[in-house]
Amino acid sequence: MPETLNHGKSESASGQNSARVSIVRADDYDLPRLVPAIQRSIELIGGLETIIKPGDRVFVKINHLPPPSPPERGIVTHPVFVEAVLELLKKAGAEITVGDEIETAPVDGFSTSGFRQMCQRAGVRLINLREEGFVARECHGLLLKEVYLSRAALEADVIVNLPKLKTHSLTVLTGGIKNMYGTIPGSLRRRLHGEYPDSEDFSRMLTDIFSVIRPHLTLMDGIVAMEGEGPAAGSVRKLGVILASRDAVAVDAVAAGIIGMDPMDIATTRYAHERVLGVGNPNRIEVVGENIKSVATSDFRLPVSAKRAFLRKIPAPLSRFAVGQLTVRPKVVEQQCTACAECVRACPTGAITIHDKSAGVTGVASIDRAICIECMCCHEVCRFNAIVTGRTLMGSAVSLAADAMKKLLGY
Numbered sequence: 563m564p565e566t567l568n569h570g571k572s573e574s575a576s577g578q579n580s581a582r583v584s585i586v587r588a589d590d591y592d593l594p595r596l597v598p599a600i601q602r603s604i605e606l607i608g609g610l611e612t613i614i615k616p617g618d619r620v621f622v623k624i625n626h627l628p629p630p631s632p633p634e635r636g637i638v639t640h641p642v643f644v645e646a647v648l649e650l651l652k653k654a655g656a657e658i659t660v661g662d663e664i665e666t667a668p669v670d671g672f673s674t675s676g677f678r679q680m681c682q683r684a685g686v687r688l689i690n691l692r693e694e695g696f697v698a699r700e701c702h703g704l705l706l707k708e709v710y711l712s713r714a715a716l717e718a719d720v721i722v723n724l725p726k727l728k729t730h731s732l733t734v735l736t737g738g739i740k741n742m743y744g745t746i747p748g749s750l751r752r753r754l755h756g757e758y759p760d761s762e763d764f765s766r767m768l769t770d771i772f773s774v775i776r777p778h779l780t781l782m783d784g785i786v787a788m789e790g791e792g793p794a795a796g797s798v799r800k801l802g803v804i805l806a807s808r809d810a811v812a813v814d815a816v817a818a819g820i821i822g823m824d825p826m827d828i829a830t831t832r833y834a835h836e837r838v839l840g841v842g843n844p845n846r847i848e849v850v851g852e853n854i855k856s857v858a859t860s861d862f863r864l865p866v867s868a869k870r871a872f873l874r875k876i877p878a879p880l881s882r883f884a885v886g887q888l889t890v891r892p893k894v895v896e897q898q899c900t901a902c903a904e905c906v907r908a909c910p911t912g913a914i915t916i917h918d919k920s921a922g923v924t925g926v927a928s929i930d931r932a933i934c935i936e937c938m939c940c941h942e943v944c945r946f947n948a949i950v951t952g953r954t955l956m957g958s959a960v961s962l963a964a965d966a967m968k969k970l971l972g973y
């Protein structure tokens with residue numbers, strides 16, 4: 563008997579506007595074990611043949627952040643997870659392209675993460691999205707009227723979305739909805755970060771993009787997840803799960819349940835559900851495969867943005883003050899900064915400059931707090947780990963107070 567995410571509350575999960583999500587356990591990234599596990603996750607939602615026909619052009623959207631990082635750090639979708647998916651897609655007769663947009667110079671990020679070697683092994687085309695360019699598309703969004711999208715993704719018959727289960731310091735969770743943000747050009751991403759620094763606006767904008775490019779199948783790599791201040795500064799956390807659905811919104815909702823959150827407290831899920839871009843309401847999600855209670859965690863370390871979602875529920879003047887304090891700020895570790903200026907190029911507000919370190923010999927990045935919007939783009943691109951994240955003393959105090967309130971209210 564399938565269960566619903568709300569642990570069996572009364573409403574039917576199979577009525578109109580419903581979705582099915584499968585949960586399958588997988589202990590590690592061992593290819594021979596992973597292929598049947600992913601196959602089962604897809605069979606539980608109807609089978610690959612209901613999504614892909616032989617000869618279909620399939621675009622596989624991986625989750626690959628700019629600074630080169632090995633898969634063990636939990637920042638990118640694990641290449642062996644993707645390799646297992648590719649094996650199934652090839653059997654289904656798909657013509658496959660794997661891609662994301664990343665910086666390639668001076669270090670090839672696809673090689674550091676192992677994607678280049680894996681795709682060569684699998685005999686599958688791997689592209690940096692900028693190689694094939696972007697196409698303008700009208701967008702009847704809440705905030706956007708036009709958006710540029712990857713030509714490779716748009717021209718595919720089927721989009722397979724492979725997000726990593728990770729926290730996010732702005733949006734709480736970076737999952738199936740946010741992974742589609744990676745189909746727009748990096749320069750536009752930077753601009754939009756600057757235009758929509760507030761997490762609610764940023765999430766509205768993400769659902770605008772999702773409204774014009776929706777995947778046909780979402781498979782989430784939750785075998786080793788990231789907790790804390792993701793998407794790059796958190797720590798790895800083994801969850802041992804694969805989530806599969808035709809509905810990316812429902813995948814995010816189930817992922818939220820697994821890490822101990824109400825899906826409707828995640829703004830991207832809430833807005834996508836309200837706009838009928840997918841199903842985020844737990845009562846309407848049929849969960850098949852593993853019992854959600856058996857894979858859920860109660861001690862998953864959530865990012866500060868999760869506390870913001872909670873604090874927005876308290877009376878306005880107080881919540882405004884508290885939310886304002888709860889920011890995570892970037893800080894430059896001068897000893898590690900090589901003055902490469904990648905962060906300068908990534909910063910949407912021009913808040914970073916390279917200053918002389920001492921005696922004018924080497925430079926060092928310096929952040930102008932007055933115009934920093936705490937988007938963490940600099941942290942995401944720095945491959946020397948020279949930008950760390952931290953809170954103010956007041957922010958730490960508010961964070962502790964929010965934890966105490968949540969406990970008191972049984973939230």
Ligand code: SF4
Nearest residue numbers: 899900902903905944
């Ligand atoms: S902080 Fe990082 S990205 Fe910025 S200049 Fe220094 S090393 Fe380069």
Ligand code: SF4
Nearest residue numbers: 909934935937938940
């Ligand atoms: S300094 Fe970093 S966190 Fe601040 S606005 Fe620039 S990129 Fe974003």
